[in-house]
Amino acid sequence: MTHQRRLLIQIIQSAESHLDAIALWERARGQDPTLNKVTVYRTLAMLKKYGLVDELDLMHLEGGKHFYEAKASRGHIHLACLKCGRIQEFESSLFEKLKGQIERQRRFSIKVVRVEAGGYCDKCREQ
Amino acid sequence: MTHQRRLLIQIIQSAESHLDAIALWERARGQDPTLNKVTVYRTLAMLKKYGLVDELDLMHLEGGKHFYEAKASRGHIHLACLKCGRIQEFESSLFEKLKGQIERQRRFSIKVVRVEAGGYCDKCREQ
DNA sequence: GTACTTGCAAAGATTTTGCTTCCAA
DNA sequence: TTGGAAGCAAAATCTTTGCAAGTAC
Numbered sequence: 259m260t261h262q263r264r265l266l267i268q269i270i271q272s273a274e275s276h277l278d279a280i281a282l283w284e285r286a287r288g289q290d291p292t293l294n295k296v297t298v299y300r301t302l303a304m305l306k307k308y309g310l311v312d313e314l315d316l317m318h319l320e321g322g323k324h325f326y327e328a329k330a331s332r333g334h335i336h337l338a339c340l341k342c343g344r345i346q347e348f349e350s351s352l353f354e355k356l357k358g359q360i361e362r363q364r365r366f367s368i369k370v371v372r373v374e375a376g377g378y379c380d381k382c383r384e385q
Numbered sequence: 386m387t388h389q390r391r392l393l394i395q396i397i398q399s400a401e402s403h404l405d406a407i408a409l410w411e412r413a414r415g416q417d418p419t420l421n422k423v424t425v426y427r428t429l430a431m432l433k434k435y436g437l438v439d440e441l442d443l444m445h446l447e448g449g450k451h452f453y454e455a456k457a458s459r460g461h462i463h464l465a466c467l468k469c470g471r472i473q474e475f476e477s478s479l480f481e482k483l484k485g486q487i488e489r490q491r492r493f494s495i496k497v498v499r500v501e502a503g504g505y506c507d508k509c510r511e512q
Numbered sequence: 513g514t515a516c517t518t519g520c521a522a523a524g525a526t527t528t529t530g531c532t533t534c535c536a537a
Numbered sequence: 538t539t540g541g542a543a544g545c546a547a548a549a550t551c552t553t554t555g556c557a558a559g560t561a562c
Contacts, residue, residue: 260536260542279526294544299527301542315442317497322449322526322552335483337493348487356462356479357502364475365507366464370444373500375484380492387517387561406551421519426552449527449551 262286262293266301267310276314276325276345302326309369317376319343333357335373341382389413389420393428394437403441403452403472429453436496444503446470460484462500468509 269285270277277285283298305311305326314325317338333353337346353373360366396412397404404412410425432438432453441452444465460480464473480500487493 262543292544296528296545297543303528313445317499318440318451322451324445324449324526335487337487337491339493340496346491346493348491350483350486352479352483352486356477356483359477359479360462360464360475360502364464364473365510366466366473366502366504367510368502368504369467370504371500371502372442372444373498375487375493375495375498377493377495377497383492383494389518419519423520423553424518427517430553451551 262297263301265289270326271328276327278323278325316345317374333371337375339379339382340376341378344379389424390428392416398455403454405450405452443472444501460498464502466506466509467503468505471506
Protein backbone atom coordinates (compact mmCIF):
# COMPACT_ATOMS: atom_id res chain seq x y z
CA MET A 259 0.00 0.00 0.00
CA THR A 260 1.89 2.99 -1.31
CA HIS A 261 0.89 6.58 -0.75
CA GLN A 262 0.02 6.86 -4.45
CA ARG A 263 -2.52 4.08 -4.14
CA ARG A 264 -3.91 5.48 -0.95
CA LEU A 265 -4.39 8.83 -2.65
CA LEU A 266 -6.07 7.39 -5.73
CA ILE A 267 -8.42 5.22 -3.70
CA GLN A 268 -9.35 8.13 -1.51
CA ILE A 269 -10.16 10.30 -4.53
CA ILE A 270 -12.33 7.60 -6.09
CA GLN A 271 -14.19 6.96 -2.87
CA SER A 272 -14.91 10.59 -2.17
CA ALA A 273 -15.69 11.58 -5.75
CA GLU A 274 -19.19 12.91 -6.27
CA SER A 275 -19.17 11.91 -9.92
CA HIS A 276 -17.73 9.24 -12.13
CA LEU A 277 -14.14 9.94 -13.04
CA ASP A 278 -12.19 8.71 -16.02
CA ALA A 279 -8.50 7.87 -15.77
CA ILE A 280 -7.33 11.30 -16.85
CA ALA A 281 -9.70 13.17 -14.56
CA LEU A 282 -8.53 10.99 -11.70
CA TRP A 283 -4.94 11.70 -12.60
CA GLU A 284 -5.55 15.43 -12.67
CA ARG A 285 -7.12 15.41 -9.25
CA ALA A 286 -4.33 13.28 -7.88
CA ARG A 287 -1.71 15.61 -9.30
CA GLY A 288 -3.18 18.38 -7.19
CA GLN A 289 -1.97 16.47 -4.14
CA ASP A 290 1.09 14.81 -5.59
CA PRO A 291 2.39 16.50 -8.74
CA THR A 292 4.87 13.72 -9.44
CA LEU A 293 2.23 10.99 -9.68
CA ASN A 294 2.40 9.42 -13.10
CA LYS A 295 -0.50 8.71 -15.43
CA VAL A 296 0.69 5.13 -15.85
CA THR A 297 0.33 4.60 -12.12
CA VAL A 298 -3.30 5.63 -12.44
CA TYR A 299 -3.92 3.04 -15.15
CA ARG A 300 -2.12 0.36 -13.22
CA THR A 301 -3.94 1.13 -10.00
CA LEU A 302 -7.31 1.15 -11.74
CA ALA A 303 -6.53 -2.19 -13.36
CA MET A 304 -5.69 -3.63 -9.97
CA LEU A 305 -8.77 -2.24 -8.26
CA LYS A 306 -10.93 -3.53 -11.07
CA LYS A 307 -9.33 -6.95 -10.91
CA TYR A 308 -10.02 -7.25 -7.22
CA GLY A 309 -13.55 -5.96 -7.65
CA LEU A 310 -13.01 -2.79 -5.65
CA VAL A 311 -14.11 -0.47 -8.41
CA ASP A 312 -16.60 -0.83 -11.20
CA GLU A 313 -15.75 0.25 -14.69
CA LEU A 314 -18.42 2.09 -16.62
CA ASP A 315 -18.72 3.30 -20.18
CA LEU A 316 -21.78 5.49 -19.69
CA MET A 317 -22.85 4.82 -23.25
CA HIS A 318 -19.67 6.46 -24.55
CA LEU A 319 -21.20 9.90 -24.58
CA GLU A 320 -17.73 11.40 -24.79
CA GLY A 321 -15.79 8.89 -26.79
CA GLY A 322 -14.13 5.72 -25.73
CA LYS A 323 -13.05 6.48 -22.21
CA HIS A 324 -13.98 4.53 -19.15
CA PHE A 325 -15.29 5.80 -15.89
CA TYR A 326 -14.78 4.38 -12.46
CA GLU A 327 -16.70 4.29 -9.23
CA ALA A 328 -16.15 2.66 -5.90
CA LYS A 329 -18.04 -0.62 -5.68
CA ALA A 330 -21.34 0.04 -3.97
CA SER A 331 -22.84 -2.40 -1.54
CA ARG A 332 -25.96 -2.52 -3.68
CA GLY A 333 -25.85 -2.66 -7.44
CA HIS A 334 -27.33 0.19 -9.40
CA ILE A 335 -28.13 1.08 -12.95
CA HIS A 336 -26.78 4.06 -14.82
CA LEU A 337 -29.08 6.11 -17.01
CA ALA A 338 -27.29 8.36 -19.48
CA CYS A 339 -29.22 11.10 -21.24
CA LEU A 340 -28.18 11.15 -24.88
CA LYS A 341 -29.11 14.82 -25.12
CA CYS A 342 -27.90 16.63 -22.00
CA GLY A 343 -25.40 14.01 -20.85
CA ARG A 344 -26.76 13.80 -17.31
CA ILE A 345 -26.09 10.51 -15.54
CA GLN A 346 -28.68 9.20 -13.12
CA GLU A 347 -28.47 6.17 -10.90
CA PHE A 348 -31.32 3.79 -10.34
CA GLU A 349 -31.78 1.01 -7.81
CA SER A 350 -34.32 -1.72 -8.08
CA SER A 351 -35.12 -5.03 -6.50
CA LEU A 352 -35.98 -6.27 -9.99
CA PHE A 353 -32.32 -5.87 -10.83
CA GLU A 354 -31.37 -8.04 -7.88
CA LYS A 355 -33.94 -10.63 -8.93
CA LEU A 356 -32.60 -10.61 -12.46
CA LYS A 357 -29.10 -11.34 -11.18
CA GLY A 358 -30.44 -14.23 -9.14
CA GLN A 359 -32.25 -15.60 -12.14
CA ILE A 360 -29.09 -15.56 -14.24
CA GLU A 361 -27.07 -17.30 -11.54
CA ARG A 362 -29.65 -20.03 -11.12
CA GLN A 363 -30.74 -20.64 -14.69
CA ARG A 364 -27.32 -20.49 -16.26
CA ARG A 365 -25.29 -21.63 -13.28
CA PHE A 366 -23.20 -18.53 -13.95
CA SER A 367 -21.34 -17.05 -11.00
CA ILE A 368 -21.67 -13.29 -11.37
CA LYS A 369 -18.75 -11.21 -10.25
CA VAL A 370 -19.72 -7.87 -11.73
CA VAL A 371 -22.75 -6.56 -13.61
CA ARG A 372 -23.05 -3.41 -15.59
CA VAL A 373 -26.38 -2.01 -16.66
CA GLU A 374 -26.34 1.15 -18.70
CA ALA A 375 -29.31 2.70 -20.41
CA GLY A 376 -29.15 5.48 -22.98
CA GLY A 377 -32.18 7.61 -23.73
CA TYR A 378 -33.82 10.87 -22.87
CA CYS A 379 -34.30 12.15 -19.35
CA ASP A 380 -37.52 13.69 -18.13
CA LYS A 381 -36.33 17.21 -18.93
CA CYS A 382 -35.02 16.50 -22.41
CA ARG A 383 -37.88 14.33 -23.65
CA GLU A 384 -40.30 17.21 -23.29
CA GLN A 385 -38.38 19.46 -25.63
CA MET B 386 -26.94 3.48 -49.62
CA THR B 387 -23.53 2.72 -51.02
CA HIS B 388 -22.23 -0.75 -51.73
CA GLN B 389 -19.75 -0.37 -48.86
CA ARG B 390 -22.58 0.17 -46.41
CA ARG B 391 -24.60 -2.66 -47.86
CA LEU B 392 -21.65 -4.98 -47.44
CA LEU B 393 -20.93 -3.96 -43.85
CA ILE B 394 -24.56 -4.27 -42.81
CA GLN B 395 -24.82 -7.68 -44.41
CA ILE B 396 -21.74 -8.89 -42.56
CA ILE B 397 -23.02 -7.64 -39.23
CA GLN B 398 -26.42 -9.19 -39.73
CA SER B 399 -25.12 -12.58 -40.74
CA ALA B 400 -22.27 -12.72 -38.21
CA GLU B 401 -22.51 -15.59 -35.80
CA SER B 402 -20.49 -13.74 -33.19
CA HIS B 403 -19.90 -10.21 -32.02
CA LEU B 404 -17.42 -8.40 -34.21
CA ASP B 405 -15.26 -5.45 -33.34
CA ALA B 406 -14.47 -2.75 -35.89
CA ILE B 407 -11.25 -4.33 -37.06
CA ALA B 408 -12.72 -7.82 -37.37
CA LEU B 409 -15.58 -6.37 -39.37
CA TRP B 410 -13.11 -4.55 -41.58
CA GLU B 411 -11.12 -7.71 -42.19
CA ARG B 412 -14.19 -9.62 -43.25
CA ALA B 413 -15.31 -6.80 -45.48
CA ARG B 414 -11.91 -6.62 -47.14
CA GLY B 415 -12.39 -10.20 -48.26
CA GLN B 416 -15.20 -8.96 -50.47
CA ASP B 417 -13.92 -5.49 -51.25
CA PRO B 418 -10.18 -5.09 -50.68
CA THR B 419 -10.32 -1.34 -51.18
CA LEU B 420 -12.77 -0.73 -48.35
CA ASN B 421 -11.17 1.56 -45.82
CA LYS B 422 -11.06 1.12 -42.07
CA VAL B 423 -12.35 4.65 -41.62
CA THR B 424 -15.47 3.73 -43.55
CA VAL B 425 -16.08 0.96 -41.05
CA TYR B 426 -15.87 3.38 -38.13
CA ARG B 427 -18.10 5.88 -39.85
CA THR B 428 -20.67 3.28 -40.82
CA LEU B 429 -20.75 1.84 -37.31
CA ALA B 430 -21.22 5.32 -35.87
CA MET B 431 -24.15 5.89 -38.20
CA LEU B 432 -25.78 2.54 -37.49
CA LYS B 433 -25.37 3.12 -33.79
CA LYS B 434 -26.83 6.60 -34.03
CA TYR B 435 -29.92 5.32 -35.79
CA GLY B 436 -30.26 2.44 -33.37
CA LEU B 437 -29.65 -0.27 -35.96
CA VAL B 438 -26.77 -1.84 -34.10
CA ASP B 439 -25.95 -2.17 -30.43
CA GLU B 440 -22.51 -1.46 -29.15
CA LEU B 441 -21.08 -3.83 -26.55
CA ASP B 442 -17.98 -3.87 -24.44
CA LEU B 443 -18.24 -7.44 -23.22
CA MET B 444 -16.47 -6.49 -20.01
CA HIS B 445 -13.38 -5.51 -21.97
CA LEU B 446 -11.97 -8.99 -21.86
CA GLU B 447 -9.61 -8.07 -24.68
CA GLY B 448 -8.82 -4.43 -24.05
CA GLY B 449 -10.75 -1.36 -24.99
CA LYS B 450 -12.43 -2.39 -28.17
CA HIS B 451 -16.14 -2.37 -28.84
CA PHE B 452 -18.24 -5.06 -30.35
CA TYR B 453 -21.32 -4.71 -32.47
CA GLU B 454 -24.42 -6.71 -33.13
CA ALA B 455 -27.54 -6.13 -35.16
CA LYS B 456 -30.32 -4.81 -32.97
CA ALA B 457 -32.47 -7.72 -31.89
CA SER B 458 -36.22 -7.47 -31.62
CA ARG B 459 -35.95 -8.54 -28.02
CA GLY B 460 -33.30 -7.26 -25.66
CA HIS B 461 -30.85 -9.69 -24.20
CA ILE B 462 -28.10 -9.78 -21.66
CA HIS B 463 -24.52 -10.72 -22.32
CA LEU B 464 -22.66 -12.94 -19.91
CA ALA B 465 -18.90 -12.89 -20.28
CA CYS B 466 -16.82 -15.56 -18.61
CA LEU B 467 -13.77 -13.95 -17.07
CA LYS B 468 -11.84 -17.20 -17.34
CA CYS B 469 -12.56 -18.79 -20.71
CA GLY B 470 -13.90 -15.70 -22.46
CA ARG B 471 -17.09 -17.35 -23.67
CA ILE B 472 -20.00 -15.00 -24.29
CA GLN B 473 -23.51 -16.22 -23.58
CA GLU B 474 -26.76 -14.44 -24.22
CA PHE B 475 -29.67 -14.45 -21.83
CA GLU B 476 -33.25 -13.36 -22.29
CA SER B 477 -35.63 -12.66 -19.48
CA SER B 478 -38.99 -11.08 -18.93
CA LEU B 479 -37.54 -9.62 -15.74
CA PHE B 480 -35.27 -7.56 -17.93
CA GLU B 481 -38.27 -6.22 -19.85
CA LYS B 482 -40.00 -5.43 -16.57
CA LEU B 483 -36.95 -3.62 -15.31
CA LYS B 484 -36.92 -1.42 -18.40
CA GLY B 485 -40.57 -0.60 -17.90
CA GLN B 486 -39.93 0.28 -14.29
CA ILE B 487 -37.17 2.71 -15.23
CA GLU B 488 -39.30 4.38 -17.87
CA ARG B 489 -42.19 4.85 -15.48
CA GLN B 490 -40.43 5.73 -12.27
CA ARG B 491 -37.86 8.07 -13.76
CA ARG B 492 -39.86 9.22 -16.76
CA PHE B 493 -36.77 8.26 -18.75
CA SER B 494 -37.29 7.33 -22.37
CA ILE B 495 -34.99 4.40 -23.02
CA LYS B 496 -33.43 4.17 -26.43
CA VAL B 497 -30.83 1.50 -25.78
CA VAL B 498 -29.93 -0.68 -22.80
CA ARG B 499 -26.82 -2.65 -22.28
CA VAL B 500 -26.53 -5.33 -19.64
CA GLU B 501 -23.24 -7.10 -19.31
CA ALA B 502 -22.27 -9.48 -16.57
CA GLY B 503 -18.78 -10.74 -15.89
CA GLY B 504 -18.21 -13.88 -13.88
CA TYR B 505 -17.60 -17.59 -14.21
CA CYS B 506 -19.58 -19.86 -16.48
CA ASP B 507 -20.82 -23.28 -15.43
CA LYS B 508 -17.75 -25.02 -16.81
CA CYS B 509 -15.15 -22.69 -15.34
CA ARG B 510 -16.64 -22.33 -11.87
CA GLU B 511 -16.16 -26.03 -11.22
CA GLN B 512 -12.44 -25.95 -11.76
C1' DG C 513 -25.93 18.31 -60.65
C1' DT C 514 -25.36 18.03 -55.90
C1' DA C 515 -25.16 16.53 -51.47
C1' DC C 516 -23.35 12.88 -49.24
C1' DT C 517 -19.80 9.23 -48.91
C1' DT C 518 -15.30 7.29 -49.52
C1' DG C 519 -10.27 6.82 -49.26
C1' DC C 520 -6.06 8.39 -47.66
C1' DA C 521 -3.02 10.33 -44.50
C1' DA C 522 -2.32 12.25 -40.45
C1' DA C 523 -3.48 13.40 -35.90
C1' DG C 524 -5.67 12.53 -31.38
C1' DA C 525 -6.81 9.91 -27.56
C1' DT C 526 -6.47 6.12 -24.61
C1' DT C 527 -4.00 2.39 -22.78
C1' DT C 528 0.01 -0.81 -22.42
C1' DT C 529 4.91 -2.26 -22.12
C1' DG C 530 10.00 -2.35 -21.01
C1' DC C 531 13.06 -1.11 -18.02
C1' DT C 532 15.34 1.23 -14.26
C1' DT C 533 14.90 3.18 -9.78
C1' DC C 534 12.59 3.45 -5.51
C1' DC C 535 10.10 2.23 -1.41
C1' DA C 536 6.91 -0.38 1.92
C1' DA C 537 6.95 -4.11 4.75
C1' DT D 538 16.63 -6.91 1.97
C1' DT D 539 13.72 -7.76 -1.39
C1' DG D 540 9.55 -8.15 -4.15
C1' DG D 541 6.41 -5.38 -5.76
C1' DA D 542 5.32 -0.53 -7.24
C1' DA D 543 6.36 3.91 -9.42
C1' DG D 544 8.27 6.83 -12.96
C1' DC D 545 9.69 7.68 -17.54
C1' DA D 546 9.70 7.12 -22.32
C1' DA D 547 8.15 4.89 -26.03
C1' DA D 548 5.00 2.01 -28.41
C1' DA D 549 0.64 -0.06 -29.40
C1' DT D 550 -4.22 0.41 -30.01
C1' DC D 551 -8.31 2.35 -31.14
C1' DT D 552 -10.76 6.16 -33.06
C1' DT D 553 -11.45 10.70 -35.23
C1' DT D 554 -10.59 14.54 -38.51
C1' DG D 555 -9.48 17.27 -42.81
C1' DC D 556 -9.66 17.25 -47.35
C1' DA D 557 -9.73 15.87 -52.22
C1' DA D 558 -11.97 12.73 -55.28
C1' DG D 559 -15.81 9.77 -56.23
C1' DT D 560 -20.66 8.20 -56.49
C1' DA D 561 -25.75 7.39 -55.53
C1' DC D 562 -29.87 9.34 -56.56
